[in-house]
Amino acid sequence: MSTELFFVQLINGIQYGLLLFLIASGLTLVFGVMGILNLAHGSMYMVGAYLVWYFVAVTGSFTVSAILSAVIALGLGILIERVLIQRLYNRNHLDQVLLTIGMIFVFNALQSILWGNDPYGVAVPEALSGSVPFTDNSSYPVYRIFAAMVCIAIAAALYFVVSKTRLGMLIRAGESNREMVEALGVNIKSLYTIVFAIGVMLAAVSGIIAAPMRSIVPGMGESVLITCFVVVVIGGMGSIKGAFVGALLVGVISTFAAVLIPTMSNMIIYIFMILVLLVKPQGLFAK
Amino acid sequence: MANDIILETESLSKHWGGIKALNDISLQFHDRQLHGVVGPNGAGKSTLLNMLCGTLQPTSGCIFHKGEQIEGMKPWKFVRRGIGRSFQKTNIYADVTCLENCAVAAQRRFAGSFNLFASRHSNKLVQEAAEKALCQVGLESRIQTVAAEISYGEQRQLELAMVLATDPCILLLDEPMAGMGHEESQRIIALLNELKQTYCIVLVEHDMDAIFELSDQLTVLDNGTHLITGTVDEVRNEPRVKEAYLGKEDEEEAA
Amino acid sequence: MIFEKRTERIFLAIFFVIALCIPLFLEENSFFVGKATTILILAVFVMSLDFLVGRVGLVTLGHALFYGLGGYLFVILTPEYEAVNFWIYAFYIMGLNALIALVIGAVVLRTSGIYFIMITLAISQMAYYYFFDSLEFGGNDGLFIFMKPETSIFGLSFLNLDNPTHFYYLALLAVLVTLLAIKIILRSRFGRIVEASRLNPERTAALGYNIFAFRLISYVIGSTLAAYAGLLFALQYGYVNPQFMTWEMSGTALVMSILGGMGTIYGAIIGTITYEGLQYFFEHMSEDWMLFMGGAIILMVLLLRKGLAGYLEKLLEK
Numbered sequence: 001m002s003t004e005l006f007f008v009q010l011i012n013g014i015q016y017g018l019l020l021f022l023i024a025s026g027l028t029l030v031f032g033v034m035g036i037l038n039l040a041h042g043s044m045y046m047v048g049a050y051l052v053w054y055f056v057a058v059t060g061s062f063t064v065s066a067i068l069s070a071v072i073a074l075g076l077g078i079l080i081e082r083v084l085i086q087r088l089y090n091r092n093h094l095d096q097v098l099l100t101i102g103m104i105f106v107f108n109a110l111q112s113i114l115w116g117n118d119p120y121g122v123a124v125p126e127a128l129s130g131s132v133p134f135t136d137n138s139s140y141p142v143y144r145i146f147a148a149m150v151c152i153a154i155a156a157a158l159y160f161v162v163s164k165t166r167l168g169m170l171i172r173a174g175e176s177n178r179e180m181v182e183a184l185g186v187n188i189k190s191l192y193t194i195v196f197a198i199g200v201m202l203a204a205v206s207g208i209i210a211a212p213m214r215s216i217v218p219g220m221g222e223s224v225l226i227t228c229f230v231v232v233v234i235g236g237m238g239s240i241k242g243a244f245v246g247a248l249l250v251g252v253i254s255t256f257a258a259v260l261i262p263t264m265s266n267m268i269i270y271i272f273m274i275l276v277l278l279v280k281p282q283g284l285f286a287k
Numbered sequence: 288m289a290n291d292i293i294l295e296t297e298s299l300s301k302h303w304g305g306i307k308a309l310n311d312i313s314l315q316f317h318d319r320q321l322h323g324v325v326g327p328n329g330a331g332k333s334t335l336l337n338m339l340c341g342t343l344q345p346t347s348g349c350i351f352h353k354g355e356q357i358e359g360m361k362p363w364k365f366v367r368r369g370i371g372r373s374f375q376k377t378n379i380y381a382d383v384t385c386l387e388n389c390a391v392a393a394q395r396r397f398a399g400s401f402n403l404f405a406s407r408h409s410n411k412l413v414q415e416a417a418e419k420a421l422c423q424v425g426l427e428s429r430i431q432t433v434a435a436e437i438s439y440g441e442q443r444q445l446e447l448a449m450v451l452a453t454d455p456c457i458l459l460l461d462e463p464m465a466g467m468g469h470e471e472s473q474r475i476i477a478l479l480n481e482l483k484q485t486y487c488i489v490l491v492e493h494d495m496d497a498i499f500e501l502s503d504q505l506t507v508l509d510n511g512t513h514l515i516t517g518t519v520d521e522v523r524n525e526p527r528v529k530e531a532y533l534g535k536e537d538e539e540e541a542a
Numbered sequence: 543m544i545f546e547k548r549t550e551r552i553f554l555a556i557f558f559v560i561a562l563c564i565p566l567f568l569e570e571n572s573f574f575v576g577k578a579t580t581i582l583i584l585a586v587f588v589m590s591l592d593f594l595v596g597r598v599g600l601v602t603l604g605h606a607l608f609y610g611l612g613g614y615l616f617v618i619l620t621p622e623y624e625a626v627n628f629w630i631y632a633f634y635i636m637g638l639n640a641l642i643a644l645v646i647g648a649v650v651l652r653t654s655g656i657y658f659i660m661i662t663l664a665i666s667q668m669a670y671y672y673f674f675d676s677l678e679f680g681g682n683d684g685l686f687i688f689m690k691p692e693t694s695i696f697g698l699s700f701l702n703l704d705n706p707t708h709f710y711y712l713a714l715l716a717v718l719v720t721l722l723a724i725k726i727i728l729r730s731r732f733g734r735i736v737e738a739s740r741l742n743p744e745r746t747a748a749l750g751y752n753i754f755a756f757r758l759i760s761y762v763i764g765s766t767l768a769a770y771a772g773l774l775f776a777l778q779y780g781y782v783n784p785q786f787m788t789w790e791m792s793g794t795a796l797v798m799s800i801l802g803g804m805g806t807i808y809g810a811i812i813g814t815i816t817y818e819g820l821q822y823f824f825e826h827m828s829e830d831w832m833l834f835m836g837g838a839i840i841l842m843v844l845l846l847r848k849g850l851a852g853y854l855e856k857l858l859e860k
Contacts, residue, residue, distance in 0.1 A: 037656075084844075087844055091847075093601070093656075094595070094601070094796075094800055094804060095800070095843055097793075097796065097800075098796075098797055098800045098801070098839060098842075098843050099839070099843040099844075101797055101839065102838075102839030102843065103840065104836070105832045105833070105835050105836025105839065106832070106833055106836035106837060107836075108832055108836075109831075109832035109833035109835075110833065112830065112832070113830050113833070222790075226663075226789065229663070230660075233656075233657065233660040237656055263675050264675070266671035266674070266675060267667075267668045267671045267675075270664040270665070270667050270668045270671075273660070273661075273664050274661060274664055277657055277660070277661050278649075278652075281653050281657055282657065283657075340748075342748075362747065362748070362750075363747070363750040363751070363752060366748070366749065366750030367750055372748065374748075378742065378744065378745045378748075379745065380738060380741045380742050381741070381742075382741060383737075383741070387734075391734060391735065391738045391746070391749065392749050394731060394734060394735070395749065395750055395751065398731055400731050400732060400735050400751065400756075401732055401755075402730055402731045402732055403726070403727050403730050403732045403733075404726060404727075404730055405730055405731055406729050406730060407729060407731050407733065407734040410731070449749070453749060453750070
């Protein structure tokens with residue numbers, strides 16, 4: 001493999017990993033703080049992508065569409081938490097699995113009803129549509145660099161919020177000791193609503209960012225969900241730092257595998273996850 | 288009257304990094320005797336019990352059962368040798384009957400547990416052993432009652448019955464009377480008096496009246512070290528013991 | 543007795559009576575007989591999952607792996623244009639599957655909780671992609687089964703697997719045998735310790751039992767029953783493909799089991815019939831059947847806390 005190809009794939013892998021992190025961080029945040037395994041998390045990613053496609057078709061502006069879609073996703077997250085998720089707090093994991101699978105059905109059906117089953121695409125916004133020259137022969141798409149930058153920015157913001165703000169302190173406290181947080185006079189219900197909404201937003205925003213880079217098709221939520229699970233398990237359930245490391249590893253490994261061992265590339269991340277679990281059964285950064 | 292030494296530790300120690308939970312403990316437990324173990328909080332009593340039943344591996348030192356070295360073996364090997372342990376925090380099968388609780392404990396003695404076909408109720412010996420254990424602790428009336436529905440004190444009795452159902456030769460009891468009222472405690476004291484005529488009992492308790500009444504031998508631990516072992520009178524008159532307990536009280540007053 | 547609850551006895555009596563009569567009433571309509579056969583086969587699969595998840599306490603998202611293996615092992619082991627003996631090959635397949643389950647179980651049972659869920663999922667995904675990407679096993683299209691096996695025992699043949707009614711009764715027999723086998727095992731001495739390990743693993747280990755061994759044996763049993771179901775499904779439709787072992791398949795079975803009432807075993811039958819029935823009903827009502835399906839599932843989780851069997855028991859048990 002030439003050095004040039006190596007670096008291109010490496011950057012591709014990192015960029016893919018950063019996107020995965022965005023989705024996975026929402027999943028692991030909700031699980032870590034609220035103990036809820038949200039199987040419909042992939043559906044939120046799908047919702048983000050479909051919403052931005054729809055609004056671009058209507059308004060023509062990617063920026064406006066992106067913001068609109070993110071706001072709607074936020075509202076959706078709050079609504080879902082208040083109406084459905086709240087009823088799961090005293091139930092076991094299996095009931096959560098069942099309810100969130102029901103949600104997947106509903107979202108897939110809504111997607112089909114509202115927007116149909118044809119594959120769609122979102123054009124890369126004008127301002128970001130060029131390529132940056134990389135070597136004499138190749139160049140790298142500007143949009144991909146932009147996407148990676150946005151993911152890093154959000155990751156940094158997440159890190160800042162979790163470690164430096166009062167909300168972050170409550171999040172960290174809520175992860176280990178719910179009673180203590182309640183004793184601090186905090187309304188745990190509101191905290192959970194906020195956390196769930198943030199989780200949904202993270203998934204939807206990654207769907208928005210990813211939209212110009214891949215086709216928008218039915219079932220895109222489920223395929224991303226599975227990869228997400230692998231990331232979260234490798235990193236350690238509930239650990240955002242773990243999700244970051246896990247996502248980058250998965251991103252890079254699957255990108256290189258697709259080039260080097262195409263017949264086994266689908267299997268490779270699962271083999272990797274099994275290896276990690278055999279050595280560190282709780283994931284790399286388990287709590 | 289010297290009864291046989293059935294369980295023995297030699298320079299037993301347990302370190303967690305820099306913390307010495309137990310340091311150089313050498314004790315002898317005799318058959319058909321009740322050996323009390325007391326000490327202020329953090330003295331290492333639970334750690335000692337955990338090592339005697341194999342749940343915890345010692346950092347150094349040996350444990351002998353009937354002369355054979357057993358430290359380092361898997362916990363189920365300890366159980367098979369007849370070393371039974373009751374828990375401080377009640378650890379029963381809440382959703383099934385008391386009889387079923389003891390039947391699970393007793394089954395290993397009589398019947399192959401890998402039998403996929405024979406009904407669990409078909410072996411009469413298991414049934415009888417379970418009932419006998421329940422009667423021994425005074426729970427005859429609760430045989431068919433679901434364990435979650437009996438009182439806390441009765442659950443502690445059930446905990447004891449489960450150990451007895453395994454037909455042990457040594458009973459390691461971790462605060463069996465924790466949280467019990469006076470009448471219930473009296474019942475357990477009477478039971479233990481009876482049991483010590485058959486089994487070797489190692490009793491960790493905070494209830495001093497019970498300890499003084501029951502112990503043939505008494506060991507005091509303090510901060511992981513072995514302070515003294517002797518008869519109840521010997522221990523009560525030992526100045527270091529008073530210091531260990533009173534010293535703790537002074538510390539608490541000063542704080 | 544092995545059927546302890548009144549609700550259970552009533553349901554099973556009604557179920558088997560109706561089930562025995564279905565082909566008699568639907569003789570002309572082989573489509574419905576075929577649909578009913580598929581439901582019965584799925585019920586075997588879901589019962590085996592209910593056993594593992596609800597009674598042994600092993601929540602696995604990779605159960606469909608063995609369902610798929612049942613079909614694939616048949617295609618691998620049998621010559622293409624020859625009608626082999628069903629009973630002999632079913633025995634081989636289940637035996638081989640048991641060995642595979644033994645090896646897999648020995649690895650995955652070292653984990654527990656959410657990690658067990660994930661590792662079982664990972665292994666079934668790996669198998670899915672292996673068959674998906676493979677050329678010799680037909681890739682995503684899978685492989686066809688051209689000759690259905692013959693069912694003679696000592697020269698006496700009374701079942702013709704090309705006949706939908708005969709196949710239906712074979713599937714019904716499978717439901718009966720699976721139900722009895724699971725119930726007997728749960729009532730046995732082995733089952734007592736398995737149940738104890740689920741209720742309180744710490745206590746059971748402290749009593750001297752080797753929990754790993756009990757779980758491993760249970761895992762092999764559950765997986766092999768799933769393989770038998772997969773074998774029947776493959777034979778019914780004459781093909782096998784990677785869709786048999788997707789995580790969606792495992793997930794759907796889990797949904798059916800929870801819907802029916804996890805851990806009751808007979809609830810698995812209820813759950814399978816209900817799910818398939820609802821899907822059929824909604825599919826014919828509207829193109830957007832998934833909406834109603836999802837809504838129905840959500841409502842059931844919120845309102846029927848212990849599944850349909852739990853609800854029935856509340857009504858019928860004193």
